[in-house]
Amino acid sequence: MAVQINAERLRTRLVELSEVGRTPDGGVTRFSYGTEHAGAIRRVSRWMREAGAEPAVDAWGNLFGVVPGEAGTLSPIAAGSHLDTVPNGGVFDGALGVVAAVEVAAAFRDAGVRPRHPLLLLAFAEEEGTSYGTGCLGSLGIAGRAPAPEALHDAAGRSAADALRAFDTGLPRRAVPMPMAAYVELHVEQGPVLASRDTPLGVVDAIVGIARAVLEFVGEANHAGTTPMDVRHDALWGAADLVGAVRRLARDSGGRAVATVGRLQVTPGAANVVPGRAEVTVEVRSPDGALLDALCGHVDEEARACAGRYGLSLEVARTWRSEAPVPLNRSIRDEIAAAAGDLGWPIVTMPSWAGHDAKILQALVPAGMIFVPSVGGVSHSPREQTAWDDVGRGAQTLCRTIERLDRS
Numbered sequence: 559m560a561v562q563i564n565a566e567r568l569r570t571r572l573v574e575l576s577e578v579g580r581t582p583d584g585g586v587t588r589f590s591y592g593t594e595h596a597g598a599i600r601r602v603s604r605w606m607r608e609a610g611a612e613p614a615v616d617a618w619g620n621l622f623g624v625v626p627g628e629a630g631t632l633s634p635i636a637a638g639s640h641l642d643t644v645p646n647g648g649v650f651d652g653a654l655g656v657v658a659a660v661e662v663a664a665a666f667r668d669a670g671v672r673p674r675h676p677l678l679l680l681a682f683a684e685e686e687g688t689s690y691g692t693g694c695l696g697s698l699g700i701a702g703r704a705p706a707p708e709a710l711h712d713a714a715g716r717s718a719a720d721a722l723r724a725f726d727t728g729l730p731r732r733a734v735p736m737p738m739a740a741y742v743e744l745h746v747e748q749g750p751v752l753a754s755r756d757t758p759l760g761v762v763d764a765i766v767g768i769a770r771a772v773l774e775f776v777g778e779a780n781h782a783g784t785t786p787m788d789v790r791h792d793a794l795w796g797a798a799d800l801v802g803a804v805r806r807l808a809r810d811s812g813g814r815a816v817a818t819v820g821r822l823q824v825t826p827g828a829a830n831v832v833p834g835r836a837e838v839t840v841e842v843r844s845p846d847g848a849l850l851d852a853l854c855g856h857v858d859e860e861a862r863a864c865a866g867r868y869g870l871s872l873e874v875a876r877t878w879r880s881e882a883p884v885p886l887n888r889s890i891r892d893e894i895a896a897a898a899g900d901l902g903w904p905i906v907t908m909p910s911w912a913g914h915d916a917k918i919l920q921a922l923v924p925a926g927m928i929f930v931p932s933v934g935g936v937s938h939s940p941r942e943q944t945a946w947d948d949v950g951r952g953a954q955t956l957c958r959t960i961e962r963l964d965r966s
């Protein structure tokens with residue numbers, strides 16, 4: 559094999575990056591366009607320079623660097639992930655894909671191999687949507703599909719436009735080069751599938767679509783003692799039946815969908831009052847668009863049946879819907895699988911149940927994703943962990959994939 563990543567350097571840098579925004583209990587908090595984000599950009603841009611990539615920041619605070627290619631006319635092969643975190647998030651989410659992309663460029667340099675395509679190293683801003691409520695904001699900005707920065711505000715009421723104006727990284731502002739020949743993202747799985755199958759690598763076939771709704775059952779608040787059971791219109795009875803129905807619908811999908819009632823609000827919420835109102839949120843996720851639509855319809859039907867059973871009325875509000883599920887590029891998937899094969903490591907094909915920048919990029923460029931196992935399936939937590947051997951295998955698979963793409 560020609561190009562070999564330096565697993566020790568990768569590990570050292572991941573640990574060093576995790577010190578920027580380190581929380582007392584070992585987590586990481588890096589909000590977009592804040593001091594920690596700028597600090598992370600300074601560190602990563604230094605490593606980019608060492609790897610032969612000239613760093614810059616675009617209008618959305620995305621850091622990028624380009625290693626020139628041997629053939630002057632080819633579009634770049636891109637790799638990366640995001641630098642921001644959820645509050646008190648983990649060390650690996652996002653950071654792994656960024657540091658691994660830089661490591662691939664460094665490994666090419668160490669091996670004395672000049673890629674034919676330029677290598678575009680990407681470190682997106684605001685993937686988690688923590689500050690402005692829009693996930694994948696940085697990649698949406700590159701795609702020209704982000705909301706206007708003047709229209710986005712953080713919890714303190716400051717606009718993204720103001721934050722971006724004040725965001726000082728010391729780097730030049732430039733647009734991310736387009737078009738790209740390919741985009742490959744290495745990421746932690748954030749779930750238990752790879753660990754449960756005892757497999758070190760996953761290749762993502764599709765990124766899920768997400769639909770959320772708020773359903774409110776309206777009955778009649780009344781005395782909890784004097785109202786006989788057979789004349790009650792208890793709104794919570796409807797909501798409780800719906801919680802069970804949502805679980806059943808998702809389980810019956812045979813692993814093709816998940817669904818969650820994450821919030822239940824009962825009004826008036828007193829021990830001695832029959833609930834007059836009960837509001838539930840239902841979130842459904844699936845990598846299959848038709849199934850996602852069908853399940854949303856089934857949830858509505860079930861909710862109407864639950865309401866009818868107890869003489870309740872029902873109000874349904876669709877609060878949010880992500881973009882449709884996105885299948886990732888077939889030939890990039892094949893190259894990732896072939897790269898793992900070259901290295902002698904098993905790899906499983908699986909959907910991503912979380913959103914990622916690759917979902918946005920896929921609309922512009924053939925995109926692929928590599929997953930490595932998350933210990934205990936834990937993520938968005940200081941307990942997030944991936945074994946260092948798995949980190950190294952993931953980065954080497956990314957490197958091999960890019961080598962293969964560079965030749966094709």
Ligand SMILES: [Zn+2]
Pocket residue numbers: 640651652685745
């Ligand atoms: Zn992430």
